[in-house]
Amino acid sequence: MRILLSNDDGVHALGIKVLFEHLAKEFDVTLVAPDRNCSGASNSLTLVNPLRTHTLENGFIAVNGTPTDSVHLGISQLMESHPDLVVAGINHGANLGDDTLYSGTVAAATEGRHMGMPAIAVSLVGNEHFDTAAAVVVKLIKRLKDFPLPKDQILNVNVPDVPLTELKGIKVTRLGNRHQAEAMQKQKDPWGRNIYWYGQLGPELDAGEGTDFHAIANKFASITPLTVDMTAYKSIDSMAKWVNELSL
Numbered sequence: 001m002r003i004l005l006s007n008d009d010g011v012h013a014l015g016i017k018v019l020f021e022h023l024a025k026e027f028d029v030t031l032v033a034p035d036r037n038c039s040g041a042s043n044s045l046t047l048v049n050p051l052r053t054h055t056l057e058n059g060f061i062a063v064n065g066t067p068t069d070s071v072h073l074g075i076s077q078l079m080e081s082h083p084d085l086v087v088a089g090i091n092h093g094a095n096l097g098d099d100t101l102y103s104g105t106v107a108a109a110t111e112g113r114h115m116g117m118p119a120i121a122v123s124l125v126g127n128e129h130f131d132t133a134a135a136v137v138v139k140l141i142k143r144l145k146d147f148p149l150p151k152d153q154i155l156n157v158n159v160p161d162v163p164l165t166e167l168k169g170i171k172v173t174r175l176g177n178r179h180q181a182e183a184m185q186k187q188k189d190p191w192g193r194n195i196y197w198y199g200q201l202g203p204e205l206d207a208g209e210g211t212d213f214h215a216i217a218n219k220f221a222s223i224t225p226l227t228v229d230m231t232a233y234k235s236i237d238s239m240a241k242w243v244n245e246l247s248l
Contacts (some may be wrong), residue, residue: 009102015090086112089122126161176211
């Protein structure tokens with residue numbers, strides 16, 4: 001199996017190095033990732049500047065662009081043949097609930113799916129036990145041979161930051177959600193000019209049983225299937241009725 005591996009924390013991040021080591025024991029892996037940390041980049045593209053690549057001594061390919069750029073470039077230009085699977089991660093920190101909207105890790109997987117490849121995004125809810133997350137990913141990939149992903153979906157995997165021996169199992173979950181994030185913070189730089197920082201993430205709002213938040217809190221890995229098609233199908237009929245009643 002040929003795998004394209006990317007992330008949003010950058011080509012030098014520990015998470016992607018650990019995942020590469022685990023995957024390379026089993027599969028043919030090409031690593032293409034941003035040359036810097038692009039957390040929160042979501043599905044952004046680099047459109048007004050040229051993309052450039054640099055191959056590191058360890059064979060990893062760094063791109064001066066976003067996670068989405070890296071996956072697109074890897075598939076369309078850098079790999080001799082298309083990968084069988086795109087994997088994004090291991091992200092340093094959770095991508096749970098609302099966070100998936102902003103996540104460059106999830107976006108990298110989504111781009112793989114847009115280009116016709118099944119894709120998995122994986123995040124560690126912490127910064128220590130990357131081996132645990134990597135072990136979960138390897139097991140999932142082997143399972144996908146018998147249960148291929150639907151063409152309109154990716155898997156969003158989150159793993160608690162515990163040793164593999166303490167992981168209680170894997171649960172399929174839905175996305176939870178948070179309260180609104182704290183307001184932006186206004187400060188001054190050393191020259192007295194205004195600077196602004198995003199506030200902390202809001203506390204969990206919907207974190208009950210069945211959610212990704214609940215699984216992680218109880219030491220289970222969480223797998224949430226995400227649809228790439230964002231159409232609100234449940235609203236189409238009511239919206240059509242509403243529009244038909246408009247007079248132009």
